[in-house]
Amino acid sequence: MFGQKLIKLSLNRVDREYLTDNKIEKIRAKQFPTTRLEYVRDIFIFSCYTGLAYIVVQNLPIDSIRATCDDSWWLIGKRVKTDVSYRVPLMNIPKQILDKYANILPGGLLLPVINNQKMIAYLKEIGALCEIDKGLSFHLDRHICATTSAFSNDILWKVLPN
Numbered sequence: 001m002f003g004q005k006l007i008k009l010s011l012n013r014v015d016r017e018y019l020t021d022n023k024i025e026k027i028r029a030k031q032f033p034t035t036r037l038e039y040v041r042d043i044f045i046f047s048c049y050t051g052l053a054y055i056v057v058q059n060l061p062i063d064s065i066r067a068t069c070d071d072s073w074w075l076i077g078k079r080v081k082t083d084v085s086y087r088v089p090l091m092n093i094p095k096q097i098l099d100k101y102a103n104i105l106p107g108g109l110l111l112p113v114i115n116n117q118k119m120i121a122y123l124k125e126i127g128a129l130c131e132i133d134k135g136l137s138f139h140l141d142r143h144i145c146a147t148t149s150a151f152s153n154d155i156l157w158k159v160l161p162n
Contacts, residue, residue, distance in 0.1 A: 050088045
């Protein structure tokens with residue numbers, strides 16, 4: 001055969017970073033001097049408890065909230081990037097955040113999400129104000145959800161086939 005090449009791969013173990021419940025609570029409880037930081041904090045905390053990616057949260061429509069037959073509330077939809085369905089239980093903290101912004105946004109969206117570049121800059125500012133030594137990001141929040149929020153609340157996520 002022609003064109004064959006030997007490729008060597010090496011795998012390095014990567015320890016995923018996450019925030020402890022104490023640090024999440026520190027961010028939640030912090031009073032910020034501006035509404036822009038409050039918005040970003042709320043979106044970040046919402047993502048920490050739902051595990052949803054930034055782009056999903058940015059485009060989260062009102063009709064993604066659904067009640068089930070046992071009267072629990074869920075966020076149901078499809079991921080933008082992969083078109084994979086998700087079902088996320090709405091715990092109290094994300095519900096409170098949604099209630100805070102209910103009926104104030106145009107276009108049927110649930111949360112006041114600004115562009116990603118500004119979010120990243122404002123998250124750095126929030127981290128500094130809260131004395132968090134890890135760089136806050138919307139990718140980190142997904143690890144937070146998997147390692148702290150979900151496990152401490154006995155929640156399992158299920159990815160549904162298309």
